[in-house]
Amino acid sequence: MRVRRTFTRWLVVLGVLHGIVVCAGFFAPYDPVEQDRKSPYLPPMRLHLADARGHFHLWPFVYSLRLREGSFDQYEEDTNEPHPVKFFLSGAGYRLLGFLPCRMHFFGAENARIYLLGTDAYGRDQFSRFLFGGQVSLLAGLLGAGITLLIGLCIGAVAGYYGGWRDSLLMRLAELFLALPWLYLLFALRAFLPLAVSPLEAFFLIIAVIGTVGWARPARLVRGVVLSAKERDFVRAARGFGASNGYLLRRHILPETCSVLLTQAAILIPQYVLAEMTLSFLGLGVPEPAPSWGNLLSSLQQYSVLVSYWWMYLPALFMVPFFLGYLGLASSLQGREEAYKIERSSLGSLM
Amino acid sequence: MKNNKAHFLCARMLLGPLLSLVALLGHPTLVFPQQRSAKEELLVLPGEVGRSGGRLVMSLRGEPKTLNPLIAADARSREVIGVMQADLVHINRATQLTEPSLAKSWKVSPNGLEYTLVLRQGIKFSDGQPLDADDVLFTFRVYLDEKVHATQHDFLIVGGKPISVRKLDAYTLVFQLAKPYGAGERLFDGFYILPRHLLEKQYQQGKFDQAGTLATAASAWAGLGPFRLKEYVAGQRLVLERNPYYWKTDLKGNRLPYLDDLVYLFVQNADAQVLKFQSGETDVISQIGAENFTVLSRQQYGYNMTDAGPGLEYYFLFFNLSEAGEKTPAEMLRKQKWFREVKFRQAVSAAVDREAIVRLVYQGRGAPLWGLVAPGNRRWGNEKLAHPARSLERARTLLKEAGFSWNNGPNGESRLLDAEGKPVEFSILTSSSNANYPKMAALVQDDLRQLGMRVQVVPLEFRSLLDRVLQTKEFDACLLGLVSFDADPTADTNVWLSSGGSHLWNPSQAHPATAWEAEIDRLMEQQLDFCLPC
Numbered sequence: 001m002r003v004r005r006t007f008t009r010w011l012v013v014l015g016v017l018h019g020i021v022v023c024a025g026f027f028a029p030y031d032p033v034e035q036d037r038k039s040p041y042l043p044p045m046r047l048h049l050a051d052a053r054g055h056f057h058l059w060p061f062v063y064s065l066r067l068r069e070g071s072f073d074q075y076e077e078d079t080n081e082p083h084p085v086k087f088f089l090s091g092a093g094y095r096l097l098g099f100l101p102c103r104m105h106f107f108g109a110e111n112a113r114i115y116l117l118g119t120d121a122y123g124r125d126q127f128s129r130f131l132f133g134g135q136v137s138l139l140a141g142l143l144g145a146g147i148t149l150l151i152g153l154c155i156g157a158v159a160g161y162y163g164g165w166r167d168s169l170l171m172r173l174a175e176l177f178l179a180l181p182w183l184y185l186l187f188a189l190r191a192f193l194p195l196a197v198s199p200l201e202a203f204f205l206i207i208a209v210i211g212t213v214g215w216a217r218p219a220r221l222v223r224g225v226v227l228s229a230k231e232r233d234f235v236r237a238a239r240g241f242g243a244s245n246g247y248l249l250r251r252h253i254l255p256e257t258c259s260v261l262l263t264q265a266a267i268l269i270p271q272y273v274l275a276e277m278t279l280s281f282l283g284l285g286v287p288e289p290a291p292s293w294g295n296l297l298s299s300l301q302q303y304s305v306l307v308s309y310w311w312m313y314l315p316a317l318f319m320v321p322f323f324l325g326y327l328g329l330a331s332s333l334q335g336r337e338e339a340y341k342i343e344r345s346s347l348g349s350l351m
Numbered sequence: 352m353k354n355n356k357a358h359f360l361c362a363r364m365l366l367g368p369l370l371s372l373v374a375l376l377g378h379p380t381l382v383f384p385q386q387r388s389a390k391e392e393l394l395v396l397p398g399e400v401g402r403s404g405g406r407l408v409m410s411l412r413g414e415p416k417t418l419n420p421l422i423a424a425d426a427r428s429r430e431v432i433g434v435m436q437a438d439l440v441h442i443n444r445a446t447q448l449t450e451p452s453l454a455k456s457w458k459v460s461p462n463g464l465e466y467t468l469v470l471r472q473g474i475k476f477s478d479g480q481p482l483d484a485d486d487v488l489f490t491f492r493v494y495l496d497e498k499v500h501a502t503q504h505d506f507l508i509v510g511g512k513p514i515s516v517r518k519l520d521a522y523t524l525v526f527q528l529a530k531p532y533g534a535g536e537r538l539f540d541g542f543y544i545l546p547r548h549l550l551e552k553q554y555q556q557g558k559f560d561q562a563g564t565l566a567t568a569a570s571a572w573a574g575l576g577p578f579r580l581k582e583y584v585a586g587q588r589l590v591l592e593r594n595p596y597y598w599k600t601d602l603k604g605n606r607l608p609y610l611d612d613l614v615y616l617f618v619q620n621a622d623a624q625v626l627k628f629q630s631g632e633t634d635v636i637s638q639i640g641a642e643n644f645t646v647l648s649r650q651q652y653g654y655n656m657t658d659a660g661p662g663l664e665y666y667f668l669f670f671n672l673s674e675a676g677e678k679t680p681a682e683m684l685r686k687q688k689w690f691r692e693v694k695f696r697q698a699v700s701a702a703v704d705r706e707a708i709v710r711l712v713y714q715g716r717g718a719p720l721w722g723l724v725a726p727g728n729r730r731w732g733n734e735k736l737a738h739p740a741r742s743l744e745r746a747r748t749l750l751k752e753a754g755f756s757w758n759n760g761p762n763g764e765s766r767l768l769d770a771e772g773k774p775v776e777f778s779i780l781t782s783s784s785n786a787n788y789p790k791m792a793a794l795v796q797d798d799l800r801q802l803g804m805r806v807q808v809v810p811l812e813f814r815s816l817l818d819r820v821l822q823t824k825e826f827d828a829c830l831l832g833l834v835s836f837d838a839d840p841t842a843d844t845n846v847w848l849s850s851g852g853s854h855l856w857n858p859s860q861a862h863p864a865t866a867w868e869a870e871i872d873r874l875m876e877q878q879l880d881f882c883l884p885c
Contacts (some may be wrong), residue, residue, distance in 0.1 A: 007552070035794075035797050035798070037704070037707045037710070037711060040710070040711050072645070072710065072714040072715055073714070093763070095762070101763075121711060121790060122711060122790075122793065122794065122797070123711075151503055195778060195780070195809050195811075195819075195826070196778030196807040196809050196827075198807065260693070283783060283810060287807060287809075288789070288793050288796075288808060289793060289796065289797065301786075302622065302642065302786050303622035303625055303626065303643065303646070304622075304625075304640075304642030304643050304645065305644045307641070308642070308645070308646060308649075321356065344518075
């Protein structure tokens with residue numbers, strides 16, 4: 001029971017996190033590509049409860065920041081006017097869930113802008129970019145993992161079930177895929193593509209690339225499960241009754257791979273989100289100005305950014321709960337699987 | 352869109368040696384030739400007398416490719432060669448005026464066609480061999496030899512004919528030009544005089560391009576510059592040592608340079624240069640970007656920083672105006688119809704927020720430009736040029752006049768349509784070698800988005816970018832920077848002339864394609880023909 005509870009807990013955590021990212025338009029106060037050219041590299045704003053004169057406020061507020069005279073990146077608080085944080089206020093238009101036109105934002109301030117995670121080189125809100133970037137990166141991870149598992153399942157099942165030359169051929173192919181230097185092939189692939197790729201095309205390209213590259217490992221796992229499953233007594237019995245190959249695979253063997261696939265999915269998704277980040281970091285991903293988690297981190301390639309603007313690291317920190325959630329889910333899935341096995345074997349001995 | 356970047360020089364305190372190095376590189380404002388002895392005509396530099404000894408360590412962004420001044424095309428090779436060689440007449444980059452160098456004096460004939468140069472007597476190459484007119488004759492013979500493919504070969508073609516050189520006596524030479532040359536004796540800057548005794552054999556065997564590789568033994572290479580080759584370690588460093596025969600002295604008659612050794616460390620990129628400097632491994636760092644300048648000035652200990660003022664570098668956006676061939680795709684032809692429309696280009700120019708580029712990309716250490724002359728150019732800059740402020744309204748009016756219109760796209764954003772009703776979309780190529788390029792392009796992209804243009808930024812590695820722009824011509828627009836090596840426009844002839852190979856938007860035209868290019872050609876010819884000394 002405890003295993004089940006941790007599983008549910010991780011699932012709820014991931015659900016909430018993904019819910020926020022899916023409704024990025026609502027939770028993000030601003031348009032992710034909008035440049036506020038007066039505030040490049042603005043540090044994260046502080047939420048105040050006490051103002052400059054020492055008065056205590058019940059409602060949190062911010063002071064807007066302005067550039068210090070003659071400086072490029074040093075800001076000071078304008079303590080003349082506190083801007084209380086407002087919830088559910090109207091702002092830049094967006095489409096909720098991709099189709100509902102909407103202007104309502106979760107939070108913001110009137111006559112001032114709130115930058116919770118600071119801004120980047122162009123004065124774009126890092127927090128909004130993080131949420132919208134999550135849509136790109138997480139979707140790439142989910143879809144990529146889906147494609148990988150589908151290919152892995154098909155190839156693994158065929159290799160494991162039919163065996164013989166098909167098995168040898170497919171497994172050698174899998175080994176070849178594991179051994180290829182992917183990064184360089186990706187660079188070569190990018191060189192062959194048309195020069196300018198729209199963000200949408202780039203996005204699907206990334207998914208296709210990530211998805212088709214990683215099938216070898218899940219295919220091997222599935223093959224192993226299928227190999228052992230097809231020798232089980234109930235499979236032999238079904239075959240004895242004249243069940244066709246398709247029926248056997250569908251009804252008896254593939255369901256056995258379910259837990260392996262789920263665990264694999266929980267491991268692969270964060271891996272693929274990271275892969276998207278690597279590609280974007282190297283300039284092979286979603287082009288600017290569209291945000292993605294990789295794009296958010298790529299400015300850290302510059303030494304001056306690395307040592308001057310600590311808040312550029314914050315997106316990386318905010319990504320950690322997502323990865324933690326997936327890995328927690330994977331380990332609780334594994335735990336659940338083992339608990340089932342024990343349950344089943346003890347039941348078997350009782351009967 | 353157009354931008355100028357200031358150069359910064361930042362030096363860890365090394366006092367005497369450093370000052371003398373700066374002096375050697377031609378920074379003092381007053382230089383006068385003076386005879387020291389009957390034997391050796393040395394150049395005496397004014398200024399503080401320094402101390403001898405010490406070594407100066409600098410970093411280079413990558414390895415130089417060659418020590419041979421004729422075939423060196425990359426900036427790193429030219430930087431190293433610059434301290435190992437000397438030219439006849441030198442342009443002082445600080446004052447932008449010419450100074451005597453190996454030639455102690457020169458005369459120009461009244462018709463501007465004949466330059467008579469007198470060499471310093473008794474001066475020696477870094478291996479102790481004397482310099483005379485034969486070395487100069489040999490040098491120009493090699494520069495003019497088409498088989499050698501010298502990078503500066505084209506600068507010696509004046510009025511369609513190569514310059515001819517003849518010797519009057521062991522120290523006097525006459526250069527004959529087919530047409531007067533507007534830039535005058537600036538012509539001789541950068542033509543390094545080669546040691547005939549070392550290279551003539553190799554040249555006659557037709558192996559000149561193999562001379563001066565980095566693997567050359569120190570004894571087999573010589574020059575007239577302040578330093579000579581000592582040691583080269585592949586992938587790590589190049590060590591130069593003091594040239595004991597150098598022809599400059601200080602006021603007290605001490606032979607320059609003061610420094611014993613000059614070390615160049617090879618590093619990957621600008622950030623690595625900054626790290627090496629911060630860790631104290633190098634003594635001098637120069638030409639650093641604005642962000643790194645800020646980083647270095649924030650934690651200043653043990654070094655001084657100097658803003659050397661604006662340079663001759665400028666950045667600009669240009670469209671592909673190359674002539675359509677048979678293979679040009681229909682889409683390119685459609686796009687070029689917009690690009691060729693003057694009002695379209697004016698609208699783009701009106702929409703670009705130059706001030707924002709200066710502030711956001713260069714942290715205020717740059718200047719917005721409305722022409723191709725950087726503010727660092729004191730001789731040719733024109734303050735009176737109109738500086739229209741950024742105006743999206745004006746841009747929209749111009750586009751409307753040129754037959755463009757707007758509608759609403761699928762996501763409710765405004766889209767610019769051309770006369771045929773097709774949306775205006777194009778891409779801007781830029782170099783990924785420097786983080787500033789994609790940044791500038793991203794700002795331009797956002798500016799043009801406000802006009803309803805859908806622009807994509809494509810950062811490319813520099814070589815493939817040049818290939819696309821100059822060879823295959825498969826690009827829409829490109830954001831690039833150029834550096835003039837001299838304030839005189841003659842240095843940029845192949846950018847300005849429509850027949851020039853670096854006339855980036857439409858290189859190497861047989862005839863000027865537009866009236867305005869023909870006008871620029873005419874003005875360039877006119878200024879080249881204008882004879883200053885006549």
